Amino acid sequence: MKNGKRHLVVVAGGAGFVGSHLCDALLADGSHVICIDNLQTGRTQNIRHLEREARFEMIESDIIDPVPAAIARLGKGKVDFVYNLACAASPPQYQADPEHTMMTSVLGSRNLLRLCESTGARFLLASTSEVYGDPEAHPQVETYWGNVNSTGPRACYDEGKRAAEALTFDFARSGRAEVRVARIFNTYGPRMAADDGRVVSNVVTQAVSGRDITVYGDGSQTRSFCYVDDLVEGLMALMRHDGGLPGPVNLGNPNELMVSELVELVLAMTGSASKIVSRPLPVDDPRRRRPDISRAREMLGWAPSTDLKTGLEATIAWFTDEFERANARPAA
Ligand code: NAD
Numbered sequence: 018m019k020n021g022k023r024h025l026v027v028v029a030g031g032a033g034f035v036g037s038h039l040c041d042a043l044l045a046d047g048s049h050v051i052c053i054d055n056l057q058t059g060r061t062q063n064i065r066h067l068e069r070e071a072r073f074e075m076i077e078s079d080i081i082d083p084v085p086a087a088i089a090r091l092g093k094g095k096v097d098f099v100y101n102l103a104c105a106a107s108p109p110q111y112q113a114d115p116e117h118t119m120m121t122s123v124l125g126s127r128n129l130l131r132l133c134e135s136t137g138a139r140f141l142l143a144s145t146s147e148v149y150g151d152p153e154a155h156p157q158v159e160t161y162w163g164n165v166n167s168t169g170p171r172a173c174y175d176e177g178k179r180a181a182e183a184l185t186f187d188f189a190r191s192g193r194a195e196v197r198v199a200r201i202f203n204t205y206g207p208r209m210a211a212d213d214g215r216v217v218s219n220v221v222t223q224a225v226s227g228r229d230i231t232v233y234g235d236g237s238q239t240r241s242f243c244y245v246d247d248l249v250e251g252l253m254a255l256m257r258h259d260g261g262l263p264g265p266v267n268l269g270n271p272n273e274l275m276v277s278e279l280v281e282l283v284l285a286m287t288g289s290a291s292k293i294v295s296r297p298l299p300v301d302d303p304r305r306r307r308p309d310i311s312r313a314r315e316m317l318g319w320a321p322s323t324d325l326k327t328g329l330e331a332t333i334a335w336f337t338d339e340f341e342r343a344n345a346r347p348a349a
Pocket residue numbers: 029030031032033034035036053054055056057058059060078079080081101102103104105106107121125143144145146200201202203204205
């Protein structure tokens with residue numbers, strides 16, 4: 018909502034983990050939200066609480082396909098913002114159908130960029146720290162061009178996002194759309210899918226259910242985990258920023274830790290007796306990752322405010338509820 022005007026916002030990927038939190042925040046802010054999602058990795062339960070919300074609409078559709086007519090026919094000035102979060106984000110999920118992953122980023126972004134061109138909406142691409150690949154520069158600053166293996170199993174995602182970034186900035190350069198690109202670093206929180214294969218969802222689910230905790234490699238690789246509410250605030254701040262931007266903007270939490278440290282923290286917080294087991298390190302798994310967020314701080318006045326322990330408490334509570342619900346026996 019700005020100056021009493023209700024925004025019309027399209028969220029592609031709105032039934033996913035981050036997207037559903039973004040839809041909640043946009044609705045809380047007074048916007049009308051249209052979600053487009055093919056439910057490939059997203060779930061209706063993430064948005065079930067919005068079923069009766071008059072300002073929310075879900076359209077089941079793949080962004081590779083033409084934009085649904087209900088949205089495409091909206092004319093100039095009718096759509097304010099288009100967030101493109103549609104894309105499987107977990108390595109096992111995006112590698113399950115690499116061709117679809119690549120096309121989602123490239124063709125899907127093109128369809129949504131063209132929608133922005135015809136409606137005058139501002140476009141935001143949810144890009145990723147994976148554009149830095151296995152980084153030689155540390156921490157990663159937006160001016161670093163990255164170290165991506167273009168032929169490896171992660172390429173469908175990394176190179177797809179890099180191509181989507183290129184396309185996005187080409188639309189901006191030629192004056193066809195106003196754009197924002199967020200390079201998102203590892204994000205966690207409630208509504209991650211328990212079986213998505215990411216480290217936080219795996220480790221918390223394993224700890225809560227008493228199963229073995231899988232550490233890939235020796236666990237010395239690092240990541241920097243951002244709580245989902247902080248990320249959503251950053252995405253909205255970036256989208257709404259009216260001044261010029263020099264390029265993409267890193268969004269993440271600079272608090273870097275080793276995977277083994279994350280595991281120890283989750284074990285201590287849950288009091289779980291789960292054993293730690295070692296599994297092979299996936300091909301091209303980045304050794305370390307930490308965002309330099311100076312640009313977001315300076316240009317958007319944004320920085321994450323949730324410390325890891327607080328964020329993990331909320332995440333553990335949510336996964337514990339999920340686990341108990343799934344295992345609840347119907348009353349006799
Ligand atoms: P997610 O898998 O939970 O959500 C992605 C959503 O997009 C799902 O609802 C899925 O069904 C939908 N989707 C996938 N392909 C689609 C297609 N072709 N057409 C329509 N819908 C499609 O993942 P997430 O963690 O919520 O990630 C959201 C976005 O943020 C993704 O674009 C991801 O690349 C980016 N990102 C996330 C992280 C993270 O740590 N969560 C890090 C970097 C970037």
